Amino acid sequence: MGADREFKQVCVAADVEEGAYAEFDVGGRSVLVCKWQGNFFAVENECSHAKNPLCGGRMRRGSIVCPLHGARFNIRTGAAEGPPATLPIETFEVKVEDEKVCVAVKERKVTAGSTFLPPGSLPTESA
Numbered sequence: 001m002g003a004d005r006e007f008k009q010v011c012v013a014a015d016v017e018e019g020a021y022a023e024f025d026v027g028g029r030s031v032l033v034c035k036w037q038g039n040f041f042a043v044e045n046e047c048s049h050a051k052n053p054l055c056g057g058r059m060r061r062g063s064i065v066c067p068l069h070g071a072r073f074n075i076r077t078g079a080a081e082g083p084p085a086t087l088p089i090e091t092f093e094v095k096v097e098d099e100k101v102c103v104a105v106k107e108r109k110v111t112a113g114s115t116f117l118p119p120g121s122l123p124t125e126s127a
């Protein structure tokens, strides 16, 4: 058994309604705790497309939709299921004990190719 992850209580089960989510700060990271079909899931609150917060987007059938450009992500796997995002978002383990919802948040990882450049801001060549 590894002790490489630490679960932190973020709320109680009644704080998140079925088919909805709530935003929490967990160890300095913004996390959305989602409830779908009676189960809890946790995802990072950051779209992989242009780093916009996902909070404010709609949750539908196990997915969350980015409110900025409409990318859709599976809340179980983090997979990008709709454009314009192609990269997944991070997901976190969740456990519920005595109605306490606990999330194991990992340190932020840097993903190659995840840098977003807004239109008109092409990278400059350094001589």
Ligand code: FES
Residues within 6 Å of the ligand: 047, 048, 049, 050, 051, 052, 066, 067, 068, 069, 070, 071, 083, 084, 085
């Ligand atoms: S920032 Fe989320 S789809 Fe563009």
